[in-house]
Amino acid sequence: MKLTGAQIFIQALKDEGVDLIFGYPGGAILHVYDELYKHPEIRHVLVRHEQGAVHAADGYARVTCKPGVALVTSGPGATNTVTGLATALMDSIPMVVISGQVPLSMIGNDAFQEADIVGITRPCTKHNYLVKDVRDLQRIMKEAFHIARTGRPGPVLVDIPKDLQLHQAEYVPYDQVKVRSPRAVLQGHSGQIKKGWELLKEAKRPLLYVGGGAVLSQASDELKKFAYLTKIPVAMTLMGLGAFPGTDDLSLGMLGMHGTYYSNMSINECDVLFSVGARFDDRVTGKLSEFSKHSKKIHIDIDPANVGKSVAVDVPIVGDVKYVLGEMLKMAEAAPAFIQNYHQQIRPWWEQIRQWREKAPMGYQQGPKEIRAQYVIDMLYQMTKGEAIVTTDVGQHQMWAAQFYHFKEPHRWCTSGGLGTMGFGFPAAIGAQLAYPEKTVICISGDGSIQMNIQELATAVEWKTPVIIAILNNHFLGMVRQWQELFYENRYSEVDLNVQPDFVKLAEAYGAVGLRASVKDEVVPVIERALKVRDRPVVIDFVTTLEDNVYPMVPAGGAVSDIVLA
Amino acid sequence: MNHHENTHTISVLVENEFGVLARVSGMFAGRGFNIDALSVAPTPDPRVSRMTIITHGNALIIEQILKQLNRLIDVLKVIDVSSEACVRRELMLVKLRLNDKNKAELAKLADEAHGKIVDASDPRIQILEFVGEHQEMEGILKKLQPFEILEVVRTGNIAMQKGKNVLMPFPGEAVG
Numbered sequence: 001m002k003l004t005g006a007q008i009f010i011q012a013l014k015d016e017g018v019d020l021i022f023g024y025p026g027g028a029i030l031h032v033y034d035e036l037y038k039h040p041e042i043r044h045v046l047v048r049h050e051q052g053a054v055h056a057a058d059g060y061a062r063v064t065c066k067p068g069v070a071l072v073t074s075g076p077g078a079t080n081t082v083t084g085l086a087t088a089l090m091d092s093i094p095m096v097v098i099s100g101q102v103p104l105s106m107i108g109n110d111a112f113q114e115a116d117i118v119g120i121t122r123p124c125t126k127h128n129y130l131v132k133d134v135r136d137l138q139r140i141m142k143e144a145f146h147i148a149r150t151g152r153p154g155p156v157l158v159d160i161p162k163d164l165q166l167h168q169a170e171y172v173p174y175d176q177v178k179v180r181s182p183r184a185v186l187q188g189h190s191g192q193i194k195k196g197w198e199l200l201k202e203a204k205r206p207l208l209y210v211g212g213g214a215v216l217s218q219a220s221d222e223l224k225k226f227a228y229l230t231k232i233p234v235a236m237t238l239m240g241l242g243a244f245p246g247t248d249d250l251s252l253g254m255l256g257m258h259g260t261y262y263s264n265m266s267i268n269e270c271d272v273l274f275s276v277g278a279r280f281d282d283r284v285t286g287k288l289s290e291f292s293k294h295s296k297k298i299h300i301d302i303d304p305a306n307v308g309k310s311v312a313v314d315v316p317i318v319g320d321v322k323y324v325l326g327e328m329l330k331m332a333e334a335a336p337a338f339i340q341n342y343h344q345q346i347r348p349w350w351e352q353i354r355q356w357r358e359k360a361p362m363g364y365q366q367g368p369k370e371i372r373a374q375y376v377i378d379m380l381y382q383m384t385k386g387e388a389i390v391t392t393d394v395g396q397h398q399m400w401a402a403q404f405y406h407f408k409e410p411h412r413w414c415t416s417g418g419l420g421t422m423g424f425g426f427p428a429a430i431g432a433q434l435a436y437p438e439k440t441v442i443c444i445s446g447d448g449s450i451q452m453n454i455q456e457l458a459t460a461v462e463w464k465t466p467v468i469i470a471i472l473n474n475h476f477l478g479m480v481r482q483w484q485e486l487f488y489e490n491r492y493s494e495v496d497l498n499v500q501p502d503f504v505k506l507a508e509a510y511g512a513v514g515l516r517a518s519v520k521d522e523v524v525p526v527i528e529r530a531l532k533v534r535d536r537p538v539v540i541d542f543v544t545t546l547e548d549n550v551y552p553m554v555p556a557g558g559a560v561s562d563i564v565l566a
Numbered sequence: 567m568n569h570h571e572n573t574h575t576i577s578v579l580v581e582n583e584f585g586v587l588a589r590v591s592g593m594f595a596g597r598g599f600n601i602d603a604l605s606v607a608p609t610p611d612p613r614v615s616r617m618t619i620i621t622h623g624n625a626l627i628i629e630q631i632l633k634q635l636n637r638l639i640d641v642l643k644v645i646d647v648s649s650e651a652c653v654r655r656e657l658m659l660v661k662l663r664l665n666d667k668n669k670a671e672l673a674k675l676a677d678e679a680h681g682k683i684v685d686a687s688d689p690r691i692q693i694l695e696f697v698g699e700h701q702e703m704e705g706i707l708k709k710l711q712p713f714e715i716l717e718v719v720r721t722g723n724i725a726m727q728k729g730k731n732v733l734m735p736f737p738g739e740a741v742g
Binding site: 182309 | 638641
C-alpha cells in the first residue's frame, strides 16, 4: 500500500498507540496537519507556544511512562523545542518531537523558516534524524519511539522536510526494530548483584540512596519490599521522590542541597551507600572529596557512563533497577534468619538516625497572618491526602514542594530536576491532566516561573483541564534572592518582581478561575474552592512571606558539615 | 584515581550516515574532551565507517570518553587499542623549496626515511610523501628543518591491532 509521508507519519503514531499529541502548526508541517485533520482519533492539543508543547508531552510521559509526542514546524517552531528537549534529556524522559523542515532542495539555502534543527538539537536529544527519503520514514519513526523508550529513556527528534511529506512510499506494518547500536544491558551481572548483597550484609550503617532511575524503571514494588524486609533507611533524590512512600518510617525524605538534615547526615556517616538509579549529581554530593567518605558504594545504573563518573564505586551494577533490585530481593528473602540478625545489626544506626531526626526535624512556624509558603504546600498536601499529581517550576517553591508534599507513589511528581527549567510546571501539568482527567493536578509555581509559560492558560481553558496553579507569590525571584542574601551580602541584583500582573484578573481574562489568599485564614478556603472546580483551570495567588529561605541548605560545593539549618 | 595523562588511540565503528562525525566531535567538544587527531573512512561494508581517534587524558577521562562514545546511537563498537600491540601509521606530505646545493642532500634524506617524491612538476619545488608512526614523522620533520618547508599535511595515526584481533563484527550484526 502506497502512502504519502504525511500518511505514514499518522500511521506510525497509530502503530505506537499514540492518541494524544501536543503541537503548533506552521508552513513546513502543513501537509502533516492536513492529514491530521482527517484523523480525529488522534487528539491534538494546540498549545500557545512550542515550548509548552514539549513540556506538556514531557509531563504526559512522566505520569504515564509512555513517550510524549510533540509536533512543530520548522525554524522558530523547532528552535522553541530546544529547552524542552534538554529538560527531557537531563531527566531521561521518553519523548518524540517531530519538526517540519523546509523542502529537501532548499535545505542549506537559508530558506524562510529554515534552521538546522538536527545540528542544534544533537547535544540535547538522545538521538535525532533528518529524513532524506520518504522510504526511510516508517523505519525512522519506529526507531525513534524505540530509542526514546528503551534503555535509559530520552527525547528523540525527527525532522521531516515539507516535500517529503507528500512523497509516496510503500507502507507495510512490521514489528521488529533493528538498531545496530549495542543494546542497554537490563539484566545486571549476577556476580555483581551477589557482591552488592554481600557488601550490604556486612553493613552496620547501610543507606538506600534512591534516584529517578527507580521511578523510570518502575521499580517501586521491588524497592518497597526490599526496604521493608531489610529495614534499611531510604533517602531519595529530588527525582526519586515517590519511588518509596515519603510517609513511611523508613523514609528519611529528600537528600542533597535542600534535603533533610537526617538524610544528609546519614549519607555522610553511612558505611555502605547503595545507589539505586541515582547518579551522584552535584546537588546531592556537594564537595566530592568530602562526600560520604566512610562508605563503600554500590551503584545500580542502566547507563554505564553514570558509573564512576564523579564518585568511585566499589560494586558497580550496570542494569535495570527493577531487575537488579528484584534479584537482590530474592537473595534477601532466601535468608530469613540472617534478616532477623540484620535488624539487630543496624539497630544502633537507626538510633543514631532517630537522634538526628530529633535534632532537626522538618517543620515550619505558621503565624496568625502572613502566609508561609511551606504552610500552603502542607495544606495542599493534607487537603489532597497526598494523592494529587504535583508539577513544579524551579526555585524555592520547588524545594518546598519537595520537602512538604509527601508522595506515597511514583509518577505523581513532575519537576525539572536536571536542567532546572523555569516554565516547565504548568504545561507539564496540562499534559498530566490530559492523561488523567479525573485526577487532581496541581502546578506549584512561583511568581517568576509561572510567567515563563503563562500563555498556556488558553490551552488549559480550551481543553477544560482543571489544573490548579498555586502561585507562591513572594514578589521576588526567591531562590536567586536567597543566594544573594546568603552569599552576596544582600545585594539584590535584578530579583525584584514587584511589577507583576494581577494574577486573579489575568486568570479571569483567560477564562480561568482566579483566587487569592493574602492571610493565613484564607488559605484553606481558597484551596477548598479550587478543588471543586472541574471544568477549567484555577489560578491561586498565595501572597506569601517576602524574604523566606529554603532550609536546610548545603551550600553549593560544600560538605554536609557545612549544612545551614535555619 | 590516576591523574597521569596519557595519549590514547581509540578505534570506533560507526554507522556510515551523514552527521556521524558531528555527533562524535560534538560529544568531545561538549564534554570538554580533546581530539588530538581523527581519521575516518568507510570500511568494506559501505554502511559502516571506521574512525581512529587520538586523544589524551587521565584514566577517568578516557573511561568517560569510551562510555560516552558507546552511548551514541550511531556508534557500533568502541575499542581503546592503546595498550594493545598495534600497527600505527600516519601519512605525511611535505612541500619544500629546493636550490641547486641541497637537492642531492634532500634526495638522500628522503631515501633514508623511505620517503617518495610524489610531485616535481616545478623543478624548484618537491612534495615528499612519508609513511610511518607519528613519532617517526616528528623525527623526519626535525631532519627537514634545514630545508625550506612550505607546507606540511598529516593524517594523524590510524591503527590496527596485531594478530588475529579485529573490530568487526560488532554486536547485533554478524559480518561474514
